[in-house]
Amino acid sequence: MLIAVFSDNKSVLLRRHGASGSARIHHTRYHIPSVDELSTEGVQIPTDLWEFAVRGEDVVGGVFLERARLDxxxxxxxLRGDSxxxxxxxxRQAADLLDIDDYWAMNRAFHLANWDRNTRFCGACATPMERLSGEIAKTCPSCGGHSYPxxxxxxxxxxxxDGKLLMAHSPRHPANLYSVLAGFVEAGETLEHAVSREVFEESGVLVRNITYFSSQPWPFPSSLMIAFTSEYAxxxxxxxxxEIDDIGWYAPNQLxxxxxxxxxxxxxxxxxxxxEYGTGDDLQHLLERS
Ligand SMILES: [Zn+2]
Structure with a gap:
């Protein structure tokens, strides 16, 4: 079993393999450590772990441990000079360090370990929750309430x-990072409503032809991103x-x-x-970017 160990909502413990300690972090490969690798180092992992994710033949679990223990x-x-x-x-940095499938298995483990940690007690009556067998869920032995991730x-x-893409800079993002707009779905909304409302709130623009594009789990800490394309109306x-400190329309060759x-x-x-809107050269240029 591999084990994704988190000390807080932002960090994960990884094992660097085969490289010297002086190697630059981005040029080194890492992996999610196994329970055995950690126990060799004296870190005992709880034995009643849920098996959160499957990565090839490996099962990945997730757990939160105190930072002091990890330090x-x-x-x-x-001290041992372990290479x-x-x-x-x-x-987020782990995306550059891990195999991409390992990265998403680690994030799924985070999502579930975080839910597990935050639902130790029933939200309605504060009784300690118990696990249900056969699924990732908990029940309250006192009031019968359930909790799912x-x-x-x-x-x-x-x-x-007009062949240009709406992109914006948020004050919460790194200084020069521009992206498309996004926001949480509110209670009672359809996804299409959420798209129209978010675009209007953040940019003052109306949209039409809202079309489903793709989706992606985004466990930072527990989102699912649902992506759409749309046209200015x-x-x-x-x-x-x-929310937005700069916004504009960007041509395919001027991103x-x-x-x-x-x-x-x-x-x-x-x-x-x-x-869709650029030339073959524009696309090639984009695909070559990191
Ligand atoms: Zn309860």
Whole structure:
């Protein structure tokens, strides 16, 4: 069993293999450690783990452990001069370090381990919850309430106008990163409603021809991104104060310098736009970008 160990909502413990400690992090391959590898280092994993995800022939579990305990283990492996040491890395950064299937298995393990940690007690009557067998769910022995892993849907959309794509910078994002618009679905909304509302709130623009494109689990901490394409139907660009600090229409050959990572559905929407509205050279140029 492989075990994705989290110290908080942002980091995961990975094992670096085969490289020296001085290697630059982006040029090194990592893997999700096995329970055996960790127990060799004195980290005992709870034995009643759920098997959260399957990666090839391996089962991946997820667990939260105290940071102090992990730091103690890391210090010991460094003192030994271990050339294949463990490291705590950012969960998003792990996309560049792990095999991409391992990365998504790790994220699924995070989603479920996080739910497990946050539902130790019944939300209605505060009794400790018990596991149901045969499925990933819990029940309350006192009031009979159930808990299943929560998934929060969010919509993300390409809006196209005159062959240009609507892209924006959010103050929450890195300084130069521009992306398509996105937001959470609200209670009682259809996905199409959510697309129209989010685009209007964030940009002042109306859309039509809202068409399903693709989806992607986004467990940061528990979302499912549902992607759409759409067309401009009216309105003037008016960025939402506090949410968007710059917004504009971008041609396929004049995309912003920094755009979302290749593993994200946002990136696939941008690639869709360039393949539909740009030239072969524009698409080739985009596919060569990191
Ligand atoms: Zn209860």
């Amino acid at each position: 103690h283990m890391l210090a010991r492996t460094r 294949a040491a463990f490291e705590i890395v950012g969960r 929560q998934i929060s849907p969010a919509v993300i959309m390409a809006v196209v106008h 009216g309105g003037d660009l008016t960025p939402e104060e506090g 912003p310098d920094e755009i979302p990572s290749t593993y994200s559905v946002a990136r696939r929407l941008i690639e869709w736009f360039v393949s």
